[in-house]
Amino acid sequence: MEQSPILLFFRRMFRRKLVLVACIVLFVIVLMALLAPWVAPYEPTAIRVIRRLKPPNELNWLGTDEFGRDILSRIIYGARASLGIGFAVVMVSMTVGTLFGLLAGYFRPLDGAVMRVVDALMALPDILLAIFLVAVLGASAFNVVLALSIVYTPRVIRVVRASTLVIRELPFVEAARALGVSARRILSVHILLNVASPVLVQATFIFAYAVLAEAGLSFLGAGVPPELPTWGTMIASGQQYADDAFWVVLFPGLAIVLAALSLQIVGDGLRDMLDPKLRKAL
Template sequence: MAAVSAPLQSEPGLVARLMGRPTSGIGLIVLVLIALAALLAPWIAPYAPAKLSVAHRLEPPTLQHLFGTDDLGRDVFSRMLYAARASLSVALAVVVFSSIVGIVLGLTAGFFKKLDTPVSRLVDAMMAFPDILLAIALVAALGPTAVNVVMALGIVYAPRLARVVRASTLVIRELPYVEAARALGVPTPVILVRHVLRNVASPILVQGTFIFANAILAEAGLSFLGVGISPDIPTWGTMIAVGRQYMDQAGWIMMFPGAAIVITVLALQLVGDSLRDLLDPRLAKDI
């Protein structure tokens, strides 16, 4: 009697697993919608972001201006769409920059025993300062431009990622396959990329979502304090900074960009928490 073999079922991908959970599924959908709105801003926005109409300044939300107008008569809805492009671009650049710096520092400290102490002390010294104060100091020293804001926030958040990468590298460097690669004479850079970095990709991905959320909040905070990106470039933070002067008579100028920040950060946190649960083997057993 011939045995009937059951068809092999492939394990669902990471995106499918995230969509299978209600919280992360909602977070992913929200993030996709926000990203699409930012990318399609030139076609979705009913007005140019810098178009002035002093005759219609401080108008409440209407069918003509869905989110009202600001102190110069500019359409708040249109500015929010373009501000999403700037805020998300800055946050994404911060994630990339901090990841590069953090991975280099973490791998160096975790893999090379002689460099562990000096690199770890450097990371600890950077983390001793409050994030926003260190960012303000760096931006004040470098100048309030988008590139300098990215560099400042990247330097602020790189130590967090460096500590995570270092902790994982300390474990991986003692595993048999790494020792075997060393014994076979595999070059150290190849070992770091092929055997170490690939195995710390999961915690890097999780930390990246949290850094993304924190970078959005930090950029908004810097812009609100007047030390972030130039007010000529619409971001959610600069819109809130402008709206605080008219909070009593035109609260919508602050309310809508503030709500956008809250919704985006909450969606990122939901996705990040689910990624941590799914990618951590210890937590995945309990799901």
């Protein structure tokens, strides 16, 4: 009996138990972020000075920070901001990167100009370029998304361009071109669908990179404003109290590690499943 494509997809995807665990962890984090107003025990900005720097206890499961704010609640609400920024970066970089990658790979006159800009951007270290852009644009969530999108879009352009260069020479594309099919339709139907797999895998990696980069920018004071609870701002504000109250930096750091590691493992699982050679090896 032939299995449905969806069931076959999940069987191949979760053949490795580590990928299944990563998907569950990621699902829990995303679900908590979406349901933050209902699952967080306290308001993330509620100040209770009398409970300042309390260790984990029955009232505050992960302890409190220097203002008596509940760390668990701030981590849950911080997931909204951190994952939201990461998701926005993925959407912008995937959209712009896929567009320019297709154009550069299909239209040869555009290839040189686009790739020179890509090479120039990729020659600079990611975090330094992001810090420079945020310093120029100003510290805000929108500018962090814009800066990180500029940083990671060249990666997508290179991946899509490389795939497009191969696909544009395949017989079915040459046949479509000979039949008079427009370049827009060839790009949107024949080529885009065939580059979707590497783009999807790249999206998971960029999501993880963006979460880490946002935390790094916030830690350095070049990210979102400190009043917005994100995992990076929590670590930045609590670092001076880490010697006496380790929980103020430990638990936000664990949240960053779990989210980024889960995204990386899910990306590896997608790559292994979508790549025919790696799928056969599995």
